[in-house]
Structures are given as C-alpha cells and as structure tokens.
Amino acid sequence: MSSFVRPAATGQAQTAAVLAPDHFTPVSTHLAIAPLVSVVIPAMNEAENLPHVFATLPSWIHEVVLVDGNSTDDTVRVARELRPDVRIVAQTGKGKGDALIAGFTACTGEIIVMVDADGSADGSEIVSYVSALVAGADFAKGSRFANGGGTDDMTPIRKLGNRVLCAAVNAKFGARYTDLCYGYNAFWRHCLDKITLDCTGFEVETLMNIRVVTAGLKVQEIPSHEYVRIHGASNLRAVRDGLRVLKVILKEKNERRAARREGAR
Template structure:
C-alpha cells in the first residue's frame, strides 16, 4: 500500500492523526489520504452554474480556488456563500490558460484538480483522479473516450476534430491519449515546473498534455463523463479553437524540447 493510503474506518472523525502525525482525510469507507487536494475553478459570469458545481465537490478536499475572470454577475458572492473558505483569485489577464496559471500559483495543496465552472464535470469523479495519483501516477488525465467515459456535449465536428488532433499529438510526441481537448485533469503540484505553462487561451489543455508527454511523466487516463453546460452559452468554436490547438502542436514540435523516454505503463493507462 502506498505511503499516502491507509484503510479508513467509517466511524472515524473527518480528520485523524496517525502516529507519524500525518493528517489523513477519509475519502470513502475504504480509503484515506494524507496529501491535501486543491480544486481550481476558472469562472467568468458563472453564478447560475456554481451551485451545481459546488454541490458535487467532495467535502474532504483541502481547498477550492476560484479564479474570477472579471465577472459582472454574482459569481464571487455565490462562491463564497456555497464554500465559505473559498480562495478567490482575481484574474489579471484573459483566457482560460491565464486563469488556470493564476489558480495553480495560489494552490497550497499537494494535488491540484482542474474543474470547469459550467456544470459539465461531476466532482464525484475526483476520488478516481486522486486514487490514480496516490497509486503512482504523476498526471491523472480525464478522458471522455476511455472505456467507461462519455460526453453529452460534443457536436460531430468537435468529436471528429478532437479525434484527429489526438492522433496527431500521439504520433508526434509519443503519447497514447484517447482524448486531447478535455479540461478535467489532476496532477501533483511538483509537476508545474516541468510543465512550465505559458499559454493564455483554451489551448492550454493541449499544451499540458504535450508537455506531460515530453517530460516523461507517468499518466493514467480516468474515464470521465461530460455533461452539457447547464446555463449560458459556450465560448467554444470548433474551427477557431482547432486552429489554435494546431498552432500549439506545431510550436511545441518545432521548439525541439527533448522528450524523456516514457516510464512503464501504469495499470489502467490508455493503450
């Protein structure tokens, strides 16, 4: 059993001090973890969706970091009402990548989980991501197309584009992903240095996946189900966003970053 895991007694209080003084948080009746988990939620005018997002978050997480993209609605107020200890980070720049980078910098947990604010992600899946990390993975990558995953929110053109871009990244960077453009992921905070994120837009998710492969980090794909946005309109545009992803792939391929040989496959990793 990993040093980060031990059986949890369902009758124990929420926090338990073991002889080594590590603080363990019961995750289920069979699992407890020591590493604190931070959840980063980039949001702009998502007040109507946040109740659905926060309702699914497990109560054992260490902190929620909400990055507010200059919202003009009650996003910040609603977040504070729903999660009184929430850390609110005002976004200085623009774009999802910029928001995530700001949120990652504010995290104090050892494990960081990325969750969208539109209600499309089920926070109940976080336990699967964390379990993969404490079992040996460096990066737990959500996949809508791994066995057990699914999506209710992709048009055929986006599905086709994602499949083609995924195949391209796999061929060019030696990865074996089943899903490229998906924002539900988790990783150890120590991975931020090799990722060296420097992308402000939506394509940050592709950049992360490419640099994970280049750094030779241990990846485990997590089957995930994507639900439709609950309120509001999506900012995704298939052609525009596909071209931006292609530019990132070309830039990273031309940058000549040395790719570290991949470690042995982890159980459950996409093949």
C-alpha cells in the same frame, strides 16, 4: 492508459491512518488516505452554474480556488455564499490559460484538480483522479472516450476534430491519449516545475498534455463523463479553437526538434 481505483484492504485503512502524516485526511472507502487536494475553478459570469458545481465537490477537499475573470454577475458573491472558505483569485489577464496559471499559483494543496465552472464536470469523480495519483501517477487525465467515459455535449465536428488532434499528439510525442481537448485533469503540484506553462488561452490544456509526456511524467487516463452546460452559452468555437490547438502542437514539435538539433552539436 486506463482508469483504476485501489480499494483499501481489510485493516489497511486503520493502519494507514496511524502511520500517515497529520496533513493526510480520510477520504472514502475507495481511498484510505489522501494528500491535501486543491480544486481550481476558472469562472466568468457563472453565478447560475456554481451551485451545481459546488454541490458535487467532495466534502474532504482541502480548498476551492475560484479564479474570477472579471465577472459582471454575482459569481464571486455566490461562490462565497456556497463555500465561505473559498479562495477568490482576481484574474488580471485574459484567457483560460491565464486563469488556470493564476489558480495554480494560489493553491496550497499537494494535488491540484482542474474543474470547469459550467456544470459539465461531475465533482464526485475527483476521488478516482486522486486515487490514481496516490497509486503512482503524476498526472491524471480525464477522458470521455476511455472505457466508462462519455459525453452529452460534443458535436460530430468537435468529436472528429478532437480525434484528429489526439492522433497527431500521439504520433508526434509518443503519447497514448484517447481524448485531448478535455480540461478535467489532476496532478501533483510538483509537476508544474517540469511543465512550465506559457500559454494564456484555451489551448493550455493541450500544452499540458504534451509537456507531461515530453517531461517523462507518468500519465493515467481517468474515464469521465461530460454533461451539457447547465446555464449560459459556451465560448468554444470548433474551427477557431481547433486551429489554435493545432498551432500549439506544431510549435511544441518544432521546439522539440530544434532542442534535439542543438543538443547534437
């Protein structure tokens, strides 16, 4: 899996704009038209980081859905000041998975992009994700280890753990990922019907990566650069979260094996 951006040929942008439905919007020289794009940002006490996150988002996105995890700072106020049309979703449960599911449900766009609120993701990369989806992919998965990607915020132990877990998913599910534990992804909204999400924690990203493959969806990796969190401390814990991811991998493998046995009866 590799990244690609399909530039518009001479005259193509004008022709496409004439033929496109009204809900298609001009994006950039990289992509003549694009469906409505929703950006989901789970956030809890990220008021200091939101100005940096919002500043990198493309002007052509349809909506920003911020899922507030009961913040005790000014996260919601800052979000509304930065983008008056932001959609605020109050999270009623706990965990990143719960927040993302709530955000996905609130989205109205055809394409959904997942962006962290800590400033580690560059919103200007969204055009590459959208381009891959418009060109035929169902799920555009960010990778820090694909050619052109990188990371400024990964310890050796996290890098090793990610590599081992990624190899396990590739071996057990026939995937070809170069990066597993990275949450900068985008997908067509209809994919949610095929990858029912029932995970409330951080490991929801791994669950999505597994289920898009087992559902037979077309996956395209997008080189992405991860930056250091700008303000605050991360909640990630390498060993704890690694074990949770491993548990999801084993659970999905066991359930898939059981389903095959049931189907063979």
